[in-house]
Amino acid sequence: MKHGKNISRILAMSLAAVLGVSMAACGSGGGGGGTxxxxxxxxxxxxxxxxxxxQFEVTWGKAMVAAWNAAHPDQKIDAQxxxxxxxxxxxxxxxxxxxxxxxxxxxxxxxxxxxxxxxxGLVNLSAFPDGKSYIEGRTGALADQYKSSDxxxxxxxxxxxxxxxxxxxxxxxxxxxxxxxxxxxxQAEFLDTARTLVKSGAAPKAIxxxxxxxxxxxxxxxxxxxxxxxxxxxxxxxxxxxxxxxxGKQVATMFQTLYKENLASKEVYQGDSFAEGKAxxxxxxxxxxxxxxxxxxxxxxxxxxxxxxxxxxxxxxxKNIGMYSACKNQGTAWEVMKFATSVDQDGKLLTxxxxxxxxxxxxxxxxxxxxxxxxxxxxxxxxxxxxEVPNVPNSVEIWQTFRNAYSKAVIFGNQxxxxxxxxxxxxxxxxxxxx
Amino acid sequence: xxxxxxxxxxATNRIRGVAGRPGRRARRNAILGQQPLGLLFSxxxxxxxxAVLAFPLGYAVYISFHSYFFTAPGVAVDxxxxxxxxxxxxxxxxAVLQSFANIGVFLIINVPLTVVLSLVxxxxxxxxxxxxxxxxxxxxxxxxxxxxxxxxxxxxxxxxxGLVNSLLGPLAPHPSWxxxxxxxMPTVALYVTWKQLGFFILLYLASLQNIxxxxxxxxxxxxxxxxxxxxxxxxxxxxxxxxxVTLLATITGANLFTEPYLLTGGGGPDGASTSPVFLMxxxxxxxxxxxxxxxxxxVLVIGVLLIALIQKRLVGGKEE
Numbered sequence: 001m002k003h004g005k006n007i008s009r010i011l012a013m014s015l016a017a018v019l020g021v022s023m024a025a026c027g028s029g030g031g032g033g034g035t036x037x038x039x040x041x042x043x044x045x046x047x048x049x050x051x052x053x054x055q056f057e058v059t060w061g062k063a064m065v066a067a068w069n070a071a072h073p074d075q076k077i078d079a080q081x082x083x084x085x086x087x088x089x090x091x092x093x094x095x096x097x098x099x100x101x102x103x104x105x106x107x108x109x110x111x112x113x114x115x116x117x118x119x120x121g122l123v124n125l126s127a128f129p130d131g132k133s134y135i136e137g138r139t140g141a142l143a144d145q146y147k148s149s150d151x152x153x154x155x156x157x158x159x160x161x162x163x164x165x166x167x168x169x170x171x172x173x174x175x176x177x178x179x180x181x182x183x184x185x186x187q188a189e190f191l192d193t194a195r196t197l198v199k200s201g202a203a204p205k206a207i208x209x210x211x212x213x214x215x216x217x218x219x220x221x222x223x224x225x226x227x228x229x230x231x232x233x234x235x236x237x238x239x240x241x242x243x244x245x246x247x248g249k250q251v252a253t254m255f256q257t258l259y260k261e262n263l264a265s266k267e268v269y270q271g272d273s274f275a276e277g278k279a280x281x282x283x284x285x286x287x288x289x290x291x292x293x294x295x296x297x298x299x300x301x302x303x304x305x306x307x308x309x310x311x312x313x314x315x316x317x318x319k320n321i322g323m324y325s326a327c328k329n330q331g332t333a334w335e336v337m338k339f340a341t342s343v344d345q346d347g348k349l350l351t352x353x354x355x356x357x358x359x360x361x362x363x364x365x366x367x368x369x370x371x372x373x374x375x376x377x378x379x380x381x382x383x384x385x386x387x388e389v390p391n392v393p394n395s396v397e398i399w400q401t402f403r404n405a406y407s408k409a410v411i412f413g414n415q416x417x418x419x420x421x422x423x424x425x426x427x428x429x430x431x432x433x434x435x
Numbered sequence: 436x437x438x439x440x441x442x443x444x445x446a447t448n449r450i451r452g453v454a455g456r457p458g459r460r461a462r463r464n465a466i467l468g469q470q471p472l473g474l475l476f477s478x479x480x481x482x483x484x485x486a487v488l489a490f491p492l493g494y495a496v497y498i499s500f501h502s503y504f505f506t507a508p509g510v511a512v513d514x515x516x517x518x519x520x521x522x523x524x525x526x527x528x529x530a531v532l533q534s535f536a537n538i539g540v541f542l543i544i545n546v547p548l549t550v551v552l553s554l555v556x557x558x559x560x561x562x563x564x565x566x567x568x569x570x571x572x573x574x575x576x577x578x579x580x581x582x583x584x585x586x587x588x589x590x591x592x593x594x595x596x597g598l599v600n601s602l603l604g605p606l607a608p609h610p611s612w613x614x615x616x617x618x619x620m621p622t623v624a625l626y627v628t629w630k631q632l633g634f635f636i637l638l639y640l641a642s643l644q645n646i647x648x649x650x651x652x653x654x655x656x657x658x659x660x661x662x663x664x665x666x667x668x669x670x671x672x673x674x675x676x677x678x679x680v681t682l683l684a685t686i687t688g689a690n691l692f693t694e695p696y697l698l699t700g701g702g703g704p705d706g707a708s709t710s711p712v713f714l715m716x717x718x719x720x721x722x723x724x725x726x727x728x729x730x731x732x733x734v735l736v737i738g739v740l741l742i743a744l745i746q747k748r749l750v751g752g753k754e755e
Contacts, residue, residue, distance in 0.1 A: 089721075090720055090721070093505070093720070093723070096505075096506075097505040097506065097507065097508075099507060099508035099509075101507075115722075115723045118504065118723065119505060119506045119507055119510070120506050120509075120510030121506075121507045204596075210700070211614075211700055212700030212701045212703065213700060213701035213702055213703055213706075213709075214701055215721065265595070266610065266614040267594055267611070267613060267700075268699075268700040270586075270587055270590055325507050325510075326507065394722070396721050396722050397722040397723075397724075400717065400721070400722065404530070407703065407705055407706075408705045408706075412614070412616075412703075412704045412705040414616075414705050
């Protein structure tokens with residue numbers, strides 16, 4: 001009994017403490033609200049930045065930082081790779097909440113920008129006197145896709161990895177297909193080629209897009225084909241979803257056929273199915289050139305539309321630069337942004353990583369590079385015709401809603417495409433209209 | 436057993452007589468108990484529980500009743516009280532309801548299987564005289580190995596072209612295990628049972644050491660066979676361990692996340708292996724709706740507590 005009384009006493013005291021501390025914590029938060037926001041825009045001094053942990057980008061990042069630090073000893077950059085986590089977006093989101101985000105992150109995913117903005121975690125780059133003009137001047141017409149719903153820029157467009165269709169020439173040859181002139185100009189040809197590849201036994205699967213439920217997986221199966229099919233439509237335009245349309249359903253039906261006929265797998269592959277010869281084709285960006293070098297005898301074609309087109313669109317797979325509101329020396333951070341996206345630094349990024357700086361006149365500005373590296377020329381050409389994820393509220397939830405509907409109807413065939421797209425487009429319209 | 440308590444009581448009476456201030460001491464005892472040092476010694480753990488468990492839980496309850504999202508420090512936003520709105524949102528979401536049904540299937544398979552297999556194997560291991568350490572380590576290795584590392588082996592076993600389907604030949608299920616809406620969650624449950632078995636076997640092994648060997652000897656003299664000994668001596672003898680194993684298996688099972696995330700591509704096929712915690716991660720972390728995720732978490736905590744209470748009554752029997 002005494003033991004029981006002691007436990008009760010401890011529990012009661014603990015409960016009181018918990019409620020007290022919780023309520024105290026609930027009372028905090030809020031208040032303040034960027035009283036020094038204007039002053040911070042011009043403040044100069046040392047800053048912290050994060051860049052991707054991709055080895056090529058790390059090399060570029062270190063060189064860029066060294067160049068800046070040598071010229072600005074009083075405004076030094078302290079740089080590090082983005083801390084490990086399930087995804088960069090989770091890490092950045094947590095850092096925003098904790099108030100310890102760095103000044104700049106050279107790996108900000110456009111899909112996360114609306115959420116970071118809502119959290120009050122991003123600095124409005126249009127607030128810098130030359131912010132808007134610099135972004136639009138360097139990026140050209142593509143910049144519009146990165147404008148937020150209030151008309152301001154909260155991200156500086158940086159680099160894209162336009163998604164194209166890679167194919168394994170050796171597997172094509174084994175299947176009796178012409179590896180130099182593959183029949184992949186239309187979606188019907190793509191489907192026929194996929195059938196030939198699998199029926200011939202040349203590869204277990206024609207293509208192996210990940211069937212997982214991750215919200216971003218649709219960027220590497222449905223979305224590039226949808227962009228190609230629609231001449232560059234985003235999933236949402238003018239606040240309304242666009243995919244519940246003949247073009248969207250046509251792409252969905254094509255993928256449904258791939259799954260039904262076992263030309264694509266419903267199972268997650270642990271590893272790289274294309275590099276390991278388990279799939280004959282893959283959707284990837286120019287980063288794959290270095291990754292598949294010496295491993296796969298590959299070719300690449302633009303993502304096919306329903307009708308053959310010389311100028312097809314695709315998904316950008318872009319990463320941008322964000323400035324975070326915890327930054328005290330935002331004046332320096334803005335100068336670093338401009339330095340890191342100068343013609344010189346963009347050129348170094350291109351030569352070092354093979355990723356495409358999002359700049360107008362890319363092929364002419366860096367003509368020497370593309371002459372020496374013809375494999376990258378098609379990607380540069382494609383970079384001018386890319387589609388970004390829509391910059392709308394609830395962006396991640398919207399993509400998850402789409403992914404769930406796509407999985408249900410297309411991958412696992414548990415609902416008709418008509419019903420799934422109709423239901424999800426209504427829900428997505430509602431999400432996009434929320435603030 | 437009662438002697439030390441009596442001694443302590445009489446000692447207290449002697450002290451009380453000498454001190455002559457029974458009222459003050461009684462008040463102190465009422466607040467701090469007869470052994471105030473006990474509170475001091477338990478304080479570090481209590482502080483730990485408060486900081487790591489109780490405070491977040493209390494805060495989660497608060498969040499679940501408000502329209503809440505995480506912001507940068509100093510950002511002023513409205514977080515109005517919304518009553519049960521977040522609870523209504525999750526309880527009318529078909530994906531959430533399906534996740535609870537999924538976890539129900541998981542627990543129905545995982546918990547009994549864990550209890551039975553770990554008890555039987557612990558009993559067998561307790562009687563093994565050769566290679567005892569080898570067997571114990573063999574069962575324990577999967578438990579201490581990260582799921583991320585072990586999952587590859589299970590994918591190799593249970594994928595469409597995997598070892599299990601190759602052995603089954605024409606009897607292999609179609610669609611295959613991990614892409615089959617009916618088999619995905621049971622496969623996950625089997626995986627988790629196998630992975631955690633080593634830990635629960637250790638709990639039972641410890642408990643088995645408390646059963647006096649004389650009980651087995653005397654029952655053997657009375658003519659009891661092995662089954663009778665197991666059922667009438669071993670099972671009642673390890674009842675406290677059974678309660679613990681059942682509760683722990685239920686709690687860890689209800690918090691399922693890593694296995695469906697990795698084994699079935701994030702709760703596939705088509706949500707058939709989605710768990711409530713996986714949805715909490717999606718809604719709270721990825722989608723920026725911690726209020727809805729907190730409501731889901733609170734419902735899960737209440738559900739687990741209710742199940743645990745029932746299990747404690749059923750498995751614990753009269754002794755509990």
